[in-house]
Structure formats: C-alpha cells, structure tokens
Amino acid sequence: MIKKEEVKHIAKLARLGICAKEQEKFQGDLSSILDYFESLNKAKTEGIEPTFHPTERFLERDARKMREDKERASAPELAEKLIEAAPEKEKRHIKARAIF
Amino acid sequence: MELEKLSIREIHRGLTKKEFSALELTERFLDIIGRKDKELSAYLAVSADSAVFQAKKVDEMISRNQEIPLLAGVPMAIKDNILAKDAKTTCASKILERYIAPYDATAVKKIKDRGAVILGRTNLDEFAMGASTENSAFFTTKNPADLTRVPGGSSGGPAAAVAAGMAVCALGSDTGGSIRQPASFCGVVGLKPTYGAVSRYGLVAYASSLDQIGPIAKTVEDAEITFNAIKGKDEMDMTSVELNFKSQIPSPKSRQVEDPRSQSGQIPNPKSQIKNLTIGVPKEYFVKGIDGDVEKTIRNAIRKIEELGAKIIEINLPHAEYALPAYYLIATSEASANLARYDGIRYGLSEQKKNLLEVYLESRAKGFGAEVKRRIMLGTYALSAGYYDAYYLKAQKARTLLKKDFDDAFLKVDAIFTPVSPTPAFKIGEKITDPLSMYLTDIFTVSVNLVGLPAVSVPVGFGGKLPIGLQIIGRPFEENKILGMAKIYE
Numbered sequence: 050m051i052k053k054e055e056v057k058h059i060a061k062l063a064r065l066g067i068c069a070k071e072q073e074k075f076q077g078d079l080s081s082i083l084d085y086f087e088s089l090n091k092a093k094t095e096g097i098e099p100t101f102h103p104t105e106r107f108l109e110r111d112a113r114k115m116r117e118d119k120e121r122a123s124a125p126e127l128a129e130k131l132i133e134a135a136p137e138k139e140k141r142h143i144k145a146r147a148i149f
Numbered sequence: 150m151e152l153e154k155l156s157i158r159e160i161h162r163g164l165t166k167k168e169f170s171a172l173e174l175t176e177r178f179l180d181i182i183g184r185k186d187k188e189l190s191a192y193l194a195v196s197a198d199s200a201v202f203q204a205k206k207v208d209e210m211i212s213r214n215q216e217i218p219l220l221a222g223v224p225m226a227i228k229d230n231i232l233a234k235d236a237k238t239t240c241a242s243k244i245l246e247r248y249i250a251p252y253d254a255t256a257v258k259k260i261k262d263r264g265a266v267i268l269g270r271t272n273l274d275e276f277a278m279g280a281s282t283e284n285s286a287f288f289t290t291k292n293p294a295d296l297t298r299v300p301g302g303s304s305g306g307p308a309a310a311v312a313a314g315m316a317v318c319a320l321g322s323d324t325g326g327s328i329r330q331p332a333s334f335c336g337v338v339g340l341k342p343t344y345g346a347v348s349r350y351g352l353v354a355y356a357s358s359l360d361q362i363g364p365i366a367k368t369v370e371d372a373e374i375t376f377n378a379i380k381g382k383d384e385m386d387m388t389s390v391e392l393n394f395k396s397q398i399p400s401p402k403s404r405q406v407e408d409p410r411s412q413s414g415q416i417p418n419p420k421s422q423i424k425n426l427t428i429g430v431p432k433e434y435f436v437k438g439i440d441g442d443v444e445k446t447i448r449n450a451i452r453k454i455e456e457l458g459a460k461i462i463e464i465n466l467p468h469a470e471y472a473l474p475a476y477y478l479i480a481t482s483e484a485s486a487n488l489a490r491y492d493g494i495r496y497g498l499s500e501q502k503k504n505l506l507e508v509y510l511e512s513r514a515k516g517f518g519a520e521v522k523r524r525i526m527l528g529t530y531a532l533s534a535g536y537y538d539a540y541y542l543k544a545q546k547a548r549t550l551l552k553k554d555f556d557d558a559f560l561k562v563d564a565i566f567t568p569v570s571p572t573p574a575f576k577i578g579e580k581i582t583d584p585l586s587m588y589l590t591d592i593f594t595v596s597v598n599l600v601g602l603p604a605v606s607v608p609v610g611f612g613g614k615l616p617i618g619l620q621i622i623g624r625p626f627e628e629n630k631i632l633g634m635a636k637i638y639e
Contacts, residue, residue, distance in 0.1 A: 056526070063485060063529040064492075064506070065522055066514030074519075075526055078584050082527060085585055086474040086540065092547045099545030100552055102358045103344040103601025104388050116384050130251035136499035145494050146505040 050080045152177045153314035157223055157371045160317065164211055164222050171211070171222030175204035175266050178224040182268065182315045188296065190288045191310040193229050194237060195269035200224065203266045210264070219374055221264030226316035228307050229270040230277055231362060232351040233257045236267075240353050241285035242275045244491050244498045244516025254351020255386070256320055256362045256379040263378055268316055271306030275518045276488070277327055277355045279303050280590045283581045284520040291577070292334060294614055298574040301331030307365045308335040318366035318375050322352055324359045325476055326569070326594025329606035332365055333569035333618025336608045338372045338635065339365045343625045344601030345390045347376075348383030356483035359476075359598040369607060369635045376628060392626050423637065424458030429562035433469035434593055440572040442612025447568045450609040450619045454566075454637060464558045464565070468550040469596065475551070476595035477588055478531050478544035485528030491516060523584060552600045555622075564631055565622040567593050569606045573615035593620060603628045607635040 056076050060067045067075065137144040152174050155163065163169050179197050186192050207222040227233055230240045232250035234257075239245045253261065261267070274284035282290040282305035290305045292298040293313040300309040304321030308331035311319050321328040323341035332339025340363045347362045354360065364375035382391040430451060435444060455461045493499035493512025500511035517525070531540040558565060570590055580587045597604045602625060606618040619638065623631035 051530075055530075059526050059529050059533065062533060063525050064489070064509040064513060065517070065525060066510035067522065068514075071519075071522070075523065078523055079526060079530065081585055082477070082588070083530075086478060089471055089474040089478075089540075089543055089547060092468065092471045092543070092550060094543060094546035094550070097546045097549050099542055100548040101545055102388075103599070116387065124252070127251055130249075134248065134251065134496035136493065136496070137501070143495065146503070146508055148505055 051076060051083065153181055155317070156368050157219055157317060157374050160223055161217070161219050161221075164207070165217065167211065171204040171207035171266065172201065174222060175200050175224055175268075178268055178315065178317075181313075185313055185315060188291065189293060189309050189313055189315070190290050191271050191300075191306045191313065191315060192226070192269045193239060193241065193272050193287060193306065196236060196267060200266050200268050203264070207264050207266070218263040220260055220378055222266060223264075223317050224266045224268050225260060225375075226268055226271045226307050226310045226319040227257060228273055228304050228319065228321045230273060230322060230353040230355075231257055231320055232353070233267060233270075236270060238270070238353065239287075240276045241273050241282075241287055242516065242518065242521070243286045244512070246286075246498065248497055250351075252351065254362070255348035255383045257351060259379050260320070260375070271304075271310050271316075271319060273306055273327075274303040275521050276353065276484075277303040277322055277324055277360075278484070278520050278524055280326070280330060280587055281575070281577075281581065282306060283577065284518060286518050289577055292574045294336060294616055295574065297576055298615070299334065299577055301334030301570075301574060303327040303331075304339070304365060305331045305334075308332050308337055308339065311335070311337045311365050311367060318364055318371050320362055320375070320379070321365045322355075322360055322362050323598065324355050324361075325480060325598050326591045328363045328365060329569050329594050329604060329618065329620060330590070332606040333608070333620075334574040334616065336616030336618075337365055337367055338369050338608070339363065339606045339618075340372045340376055340628065340632070341597060341604050342376060342380065342628055343392075343603040344598075345388050346380050346392055346603070346626065346628065348379075348381070348386040348389040350383055350385035354487040356480040357487060358483060359480060361598075369605070369632050369639060372605070373629070373632045376632075392628070422633065423454060426454075426459040426564070426634070427562045428454060428459050428461050429464035429558050429565045430461060431464050431466045431469065431558070431565060431567060433466050434567040438571060439568065440612065442615075443568050443570070443572060443617055446610035446612065446617040447566070447619055450638065451566055454634065457637060462562065464562060466551075466554040466558060466596070468547065468554050471547040472551055472596040472599060473588065473592050475544040475547040476591070476599055477527070478540050479548065479599070481524045481528035482531045482541050483528070485525045485532065488517075488521070488525055520584070548599050551596055555596070555600050555602065559624050563623075564634060567620045567622065569593060569618040569620045573612045573617055597622055601625065603631060605631050605635050607638050609638050
C-alpha cells in the first residue's frame, strides 16, 4: 500500500490539485495497480537493453534524419491563432503570474 | 437506394455516374445522425454547414467533368483528438472544451485534399485514455448493437458512428487498442498501422511512442483506401516513414506471398494467395478467463483460413504476460510528460489564481477527469526518483523481450491471429469503478503498440447479438498483407 504522503507528493510533482477524497481514492487505486505491476519483476531483464521507442526496431536509415534547419512558410494567421488561444494576454504577449 | 450502406468505391461510382450527388449523400448522413445520434451519442459536434459546403464543391467538380479522387464526397467522422482547422478539438476533456484547432493534422489535411466530407467530431475517452468512452467528460457513447453496452474505447464514438451508418468511415487513434477494440465491439473494421506509417502531426499526444492514427470502416477495402490516403512520410513528424517495406525489411522467407499491392491499391483475388501463408496462433492468448463465445468464434475464424489452405501453427510469445504492466507503465509515463502542457497559461481552461503554482494546480484539478489524473499520477510515480529503474526502465527492457518474441515468431509465420478482446462489449458501468479491471480489457492489444506492429480488427462472428473481432497482426509495414487476409472474412 502506498502512503497517503506519497500520493500527496506525486500530486505535487505532477502539479495536480487533488482534494482529500481524491487522495484516498488514488491511494487505493494506485496501490492495487502498482501491485499488479509487480508481476513485471519476474521478467528476466539482466543484460537486456531497453527499447524506448519502436522506431529503434526498424527505422535505421532515413527515419531519424532531422529536418533541415531552415525557415519554412506557414499560414500568416497561424501565429495570431496561437496567441488568441491563450487565456490571458496583452497585445501579442501571453501573460503569466510572476514566479518570484 | 440505401446511400448509407455504400462502400467508398460504390460511392465513387455513383457520384461519377451521377446516380446521386455528393450533396444528397451528405444530407442523407446528416439526416441519419439527426435521427439516431440522440440515442447513440457518438458525435460531440456535427459540422453540417461545412459538410454541405464541401459536398457542393465536389458536385461542382463532377458537373465540370473533372476527375475526382476516391474519397471525394465521402462523408467521414473524425475522432475528437485529431485537429481539424477552425473546428473545436476537445479530446472529450473539460480542459480543452473551448479549444479551436489552429491547423489541420496531416491525416486530416490529406483526406480534405482528396475531397472527403467531414461530418463532425466523435466521442472518445478523455485524451484517449480508456476502453469504453465512459471517461469522456461529456457523455458515454452507446453500442449500436446493444444500447446498454459500451462501444469500446477509446475510439468508441468513431466506431459507433460507422457501425450505425452515421459515417462511411472515420479516423481514430490507437495507443493500446483504441481503434481495434471498439471496432471489435461495434462490428466494424479497424486498422492500427505500423508505428510511423501515418504522421502523428496534429494528433493530440497521449503516449508518443505508441500513438498511431488509423481508419475505422465498414469494409476492409474502405479501411485500406482510407489508410492509403493518410499514410506516408511527413516532414512535420520525424518518426513518420514512407511505406516501402521491401527495401527496409528483408523477408525472412523466400516463399513469402507475392506483393499483394496493385496500382489500384486493391488486393487481386486474395483467396488464391492464402494457401502460401503460415498463420501463428499464440497459446498465451487463449487462456482461462477468455469468454466462451470469443474463443469459439476466433477458433472458427482460424479454421476458415486453414480450410482455404493456410498452414496454422501454434507459437509461443513467452513474455506476453509482461505486455500489460509494461504498457501501462510506459503509456502513463509518457502521458505524464505530454499532459504537462496543459498549464492554464498557453491554451485551454485556466483558473485565475494569485500565484503560478495555484494556476497550475487548480486549472489541472478542474480540467482533468479522474482517469486522466490517475494516469498522470501513475506515470509521475513511475518516473520519480527511486522508482525509475524499478518501473519505467524495467518496462522498457520488457519491451525489448516482447519485440524479440515477435521477431522470433515472424521468422516462422506471416501473420499472428488472436482475439481482439477477451470479451464482447461489456455493460455500461460494469468496469468503470475498478480501473484495473478496465485496464485488463486491453490485454490482447497492447503488445502491438509496444512493438510498433500493424494489426487489423475484422468482424468474424457474434456472441448473441454482440459482434466479435479477430485481430490479425503483421510484420512492420505489411498492412496490405494483413488487410488481404482480413478480406476473406467478408
């Protein structure tokens, strides 16, 4: 069983506000799911390299080639639309709370 | 004429011979949506005006005797996590309830360029996290075969829309089974392409090393036509590739079937090619707990291809049991990073609080539903100090073992046949209170995403009135071969 303190700590790391009821619910849910994940411990992985991405498997050549670093044309209104999507803005600036 | 039952090719023929207009066709579908969707709730939004506008454009082309692409005038649905410019893209989440897509996903742009008519946006589990659409922040879609049951998920909206004749075909996304399982539950065809076959540009990210866009359709051929339209290398997604498997993957066997692709993209007479095939049936996929009707139906389907001359052999995928825990650790870890972008500052729901941390905490608390929070929590835990090696890294190593299982199997077989899901569609409410029981429904579909393989779900029978799908897993970039095999079941 993971501790309630751990649930609070993870929520803080994840920047998720959770209420007391959710803390309790997640404590139970996460514990039973993590218990189930324990079955992975039986896997014999000594000396086995991780596979972080499926393209490691079959895309040896062209796939990982980077796009050429040059300016590309985009729809002129795209930037305006992206700014428009921000909840708080001033002219063409996106506003955020001060961090200090 | 029952316009809603026509296949893409039949529509194309009817339009070019002027038997009906694209406008009539679109209006028929809008009418069916108007009548049926109150009950089914497959659509989150219907875009009647732009659909009619697009249909009229196709009719103009036809009246000028211009050649039109196969998809021109074909009414389609889009899962609401794939961007279509100037349309709301909610991901069935409160956090994106008012979000307007500023650009088209590459897959959407490709079907638009071919003249497809977009009817609207279809429901899903919030951010594609779930197996039933019950995690949608707005409503649960019903299974057209039985309104008391789920349509599957996360692409439950697209699958129900296609099954009920409310779209000819649809674009869905599949991270751990989200195209194949709802296709199976609703009795339609769903293709999860090889990782990289279709650009992910404009697909709202859930787990980036697993996500793929793919088609859901009434027939295998319709799925194939849609797939051929959306596939290909895209400079906006560096993991996308041109489908040219012959140059990339040497065939392990010389007696491999001839390349089934032809100019038209159709497979000529698939039945004649079946006798050269070897089909693997993994014994790990037929275990206790699998529904009796599912097992019987899948065994019958396997017998059918055997009767057509294919060789059936039992194979082992010895690490199969690790797929589900590995999948949920990797998918949630990637999700916890991907969903960090919903910060209440750049776009989406924002709670205006006095300091930055509170803006984060409250915007995310209000914007995300229970399952999304649970997965972010799990992923954050798996990546946190002290647990990274035991969970995340261990899962990625298990992924290597799974990959080897499939590599070994594909030395002996051309395709692997399994059930899509251990049960047919379950009751609404049956699993939603127990997250682990919901996760377990993905047990037969997640390996394919971890390894990046293509797989198709094709309807092969019923348990009572509930459809049951067969999963055909192929080698990377051999979509055409597995689709050819799927055609024998129609």
